[in-house]
Amino acid sequence: MDALKKELKESIIEQLNLEDFTVEDIADDDTLFGDGLGLDSIDALELIVMLDKDYGIKLTDPNEGKAVFVSVEVLATYISKHRTK
């Protein structure tokens, strides 16, 4: 699980071009949207593509995304339950 969280933080920084962040800067329970990492609607869509590409999870309902992209902690739990690759 810790390895998955680290992997997720690396992908988020890389995929979403968070130039000023390192893995250490992101706590497992940091809010991804809003005040936390300050992600926006395009980032949310990009995370949906990442879930599909890296873990074989297809989210088609944007509201489902909202519940999953709360924090790295929540995201990692969701992925470990639903991943197909």
Added chain:
Amino acid sequence: MKKQLKTIAYCRINNNTISINGKSIITKDKDLSFSDFAKQIYKEKQLAYPKFFKMDNLCKLAFLTSEFLFEAAKLDSEIIKHTGIVLSNRASSLDTDRKHQDTINDKDNYFPSPAVFVYTLANIMIGEISIRHQIKGENAFFVSEKFNETLIEHYASSLIINRKSSHILCGWVDVDNNNYDAFMYLVAEKGSYNYSKEIIKNIYTQN
């Protein structure tokens, strides 16, 4: 009805050199890629605008050029808010279009990226500049084979004469594979430099 316009300030970024009102202010190693050049400038200017790193090269170039230009122009924020933006280039957003096309060419590895797709429109650079400076003025984006100072003059003058905007950010911002070139100038009825399309063309071709 024709109006005599003036240029308030102008900025050129090409060959890893930035010049303001004809004076070169920053020059970096010619071998530096545009992305690395842009990143260095961002850090040195301490811009603290994380969205910059989400932009494609075309928007980064337009963003940086407008930063230097607005800094030099020292306009009142009320004027900036209503400034018109009239930009142009040759390659539209093809530099990023090719990247999006690459994500859909292979049907077994078909993952179009929303963060790439959103930049497959050249006028997004007008949006990025508008967001940064809270500009809600008139917008237009033109495409031409070469920088067409006459077209830009016609449109900028029309906006001023039709009382749509008092100040117009004009220019050419082109990125195509490894080539890039940006030239922006602010025109209004009052300004420090004489304006004519011939003068603008001279400034553009001599640098």
Added chain:
Amino acid sequence: MKDVFITANTIISPLGFDSETNVSAIAKEQSGITLHNNISTSPCYASIIDHKKLDDAFSKIGDPKIYTKLEKMMILSLQNTISQATFSISDKTVLIVATTKGNIDALNSNFEPERAYLPILGNKIKEFFGFKTEPIIISNACVSGILAIAVAKRFLQNDYYDNAFVVGGDIVSEFTLSGFQSFQAISKKPCQPFSKHRTGISIGDAAASVAITTDTSESEAIQIIGDGSCNDANHISGPSRTGEGLYLSIISALKEANIKPESIDYISAHGTATAFNDEMEAIAFNRAKLEKTPLNSLKGYYGHTLGASGLLEAIVGIHSLKNNMLYKSLGMDELGVTMPLNIIENTTKKELKTFIKTASGFGGCNTAVIFKKVKQ
């Protein structure tokens, strides 16, 4: 300022290859949107012009093999408009080409990838008709087509040109379709603008063209009386939550036209059928005191035709004025925005004088243009 009029016009779409055929199809509530199995990785609704029909029509004026689909659509449209226009091409005639993505399919087709450069598209059209001035190309996302009308008007008012031909066009391509899919913006059924049951956009092929002049002898002429094109300064893809840029564009157009909102008889909205866009428009129209004005979106007939849409929909609006008809906003059932709007639910006859066409696009751009029917 000089008075500027729109005269000849031609729509090329799956509903027909001239404006009259298109408008009579709309009157019968026919839509160009159908299910297609071969345009994406899965079946998808879109409004697509049949290649064979297009080539058959085009072969009367040129060799269909040497032009791309978009070029054929644009040339065919202009051919008809030029033949109807009361002026001919001179060295004071400007050709304005409006497109969002141009020949973007050239990145992956039998044509050279260079064909995707927009100046090449402009030159193909220029050479076909022998225009004497450099074509002006506008690529300003989904407001391109309607912005082109504003640009032509401003150039004519300031005497840079005597008259203009404006053509707008875009095609359904895997490029744009895949992008909108990645945005989860494509509807699973034909799009339903402003409906509570809408699930996104459908996209479509179309080309449209108009002749614009300061000199018309038509007894019932359509004058362009005001325009505005303002930015939201909010987000590059998400519509503004306050409708700011659209509101400012409408106010700018009303001010120039020197009329009050209640003088507008009809709104031809953008209405893409995404939740955020339709909501944004509802907010802007309410702020501009246009909530009681009859409104439709034509996307239910054509899908979203990107850079062509504003021009295409303005032409339908012009025919609405001439025919004194308000056409049904196809796909509308139950209102799905939080502010009141007067959506046209049934095609009805009504005396019309003035309408406003609006459009909004990525990059936070918005355009509003007001048209008026004048008897002379």
